[in-house]
Amino acid sequence: MLSLYLHIPYCKQKCRYCAFHSAFPCKIEEYTAAMEQAIAHFGKEAEPLATLYLGGGTPAMLGEQNLKRLIFAAKAHFGFRENMEMTVELNPESTTPSLLKALRESGVNRLSLGIQSLQDEELSAIGRIHTKAQATAALSMIFEEGFTNVSADLMYGLPAQTLESFGQTLHELLSFPLTHLSAYSLQIEEGTPLYEEGCRPMEEDLEEQLHDLLCQKAREAGLIHYEISNFGKEGFFSKHNMAYWRRTDYLGLGPSAHSFLKGVRYATPADTMAFIKDPLSLHQPRQISDAEALEEQILLGLRTIEGVPLSLLPKELNLARLQPFTALCGDRLILNEKGFRLSNYIIGEILSK
Ligand code: SF4
Numbered sequence: 497m498l499s500l501y502l503h504i505p506y507c508k509q510k511c512r513y514c515a516f517h518s519a520f521p522c523k524i525e526e527y528t529a530a531m532e533q534a535i536a537h538f539g540k541e542a543e544p545l546a547t548l549y550l551g552g553g554t555p556a557m558l559g560e561q562n563l564k565r566l567i568f569a570a571k572a573h574f575g576f577r578e579n580m581e582m583t584v585e586l587n588p589e590s591t592t593p594s595l596l597k598a599l600r601e602s603g604v605n606r607l608s609l610g611i612q613s614l615q616d617e618e619l620s621a622i623g624r625i626h627t628k629a630q631a632t633a634a635l636s637m638i639f640e641e642g643f644t645n646v647s648a649d650l651m652y653g654l655p656a657q658t659l660e661s662f663g664q665t666l667h668e669l670l671s672f673p674l675t676h677l678s679a680y681s682l683q684i685e686e687g688t689p690l691y692e693e694g695c696r697p698m699e700e701d702l703e704e705q706l707h708d709l710l711c712q713k714a715r716e717a718g719l720i721h722y723e724i725s726n727f728g729k730e731g732f733f734s735k736h737n738m739a740y741w742r743r744t745d746y747l748g749l750g751p752s753a754h755s756f757l758k759g760v761r762y763a764t765p766a767d768t769m770a771f772i773k774d775p776l777s778l779h780q781p782r783q784i785s786d787a788e789a790l791e792e793q794i795l796l797g798l799r800t801i802e803g804v805p806l807s808l809l810p811k812e813l814n815l816a817r818l819q820p821f822t823a824l825c826g827d828r829l830i831l832n833e834k835g836f837r838l839s840n841y842i843i844g845e846i847l848s849k
Pocket residue numbers: 506507509510511514515516517518552553554587610
């Protein structure tokens with residue numbers, strides 16, 4: 497099973513919490529040509545793709561024609577497996593009927609829309625350039641265009657967010673027929689404008705209440721909490737992201753993209769100009785040792801409802817102590833909802849044995 501990720505490192509404006517590699521669009525034609533070259537090179541002897549994901553950044557910044565070129569190149573050089581999943585990330589302000597039509601005609605069958613909040617004050621506090629009206633209009637356009645597998649990204653723990661405002665966002669968002677929801681608590685990373693201004697994480701109690709509300713509303717909407725930060729309807733869990741968590745092979749192309757191929761991890765430097773100059777190298781190869789592979793299996797497996805086989809866990813592990821946060825499913829240990837929320841602590845505890 498092979499998955500392909502194409503990173504599009506362009507955004508109209510940097511969000512105030514963003515620590516990803518993204519910049520104002522420049523050298524778009526050169527970037528597209530470099531990406532096409534990379535696709536042709538790596539696709540030569542590769543197996544057909546199980547998933548293709550165009551993320552960023554804001555892929556729409558590349559323009560419809562260039563996005564079509566990249567999808568066409570992926571199909572021509574890798575080939576697509578039957579029932580393959582093809583996702584494009586979108587942001588509300590750059591979602592248009594014409595873009596959606598172009599994506600649908602290119603075979604895109606899954607969209608992931610960066611909503612983050614449906615409260616204008618919260619959106620502007622974190623430097624998003626779209627409004628609630630643009631977000632709901634984009635969702636309506638997506639469903640009108642006939643897409644049936646649609647995910648939304650949401651954030652909680654935002655400055656000035658309350659239990660009530662988050663409840664309103666969830667209520668309005670989940671009135672759309674979404675098949676998937678990704679929800680992350682705001683991370684305030686050093687070097688971002690939010691951090692520099694002294695913004696700090698919200699009180700743990702409130703964050704816990706927001707998380708509980710999220711889980712409750714997602715459950716009521718028929719979305720299964722299948723990974724720490726992800727909820728999906730039965731049959732609509734992200735196949736692409738599952739490839740990361742199951743440690744099957746994936747190739748990431750573009751600045752800051754990561755790959756995992758036949759037990760070796762690679763990381764491309766976060767430098768767009770360097771990628772344009774040399775799109776054909778996989779950088780910083782690191783062979784994963786057996787001990788690291790086991791650690792990754794535990795760490796990544798416990799992120800999802802697939803969990804990990806008990807046989808992989810350290811013998812000294814006191815399962816009774818973990819009982820409030822875990823459940824046994826046959827011969828596998830999985831985290832429950834409380835365990836998902838405290839996953840850093842629980843997984844750290846397991847790996848420290
Ligand atoms: S849209 Fe995404 S990648 Fe672009 S600046 Fe905002 S958070 Fe960063």
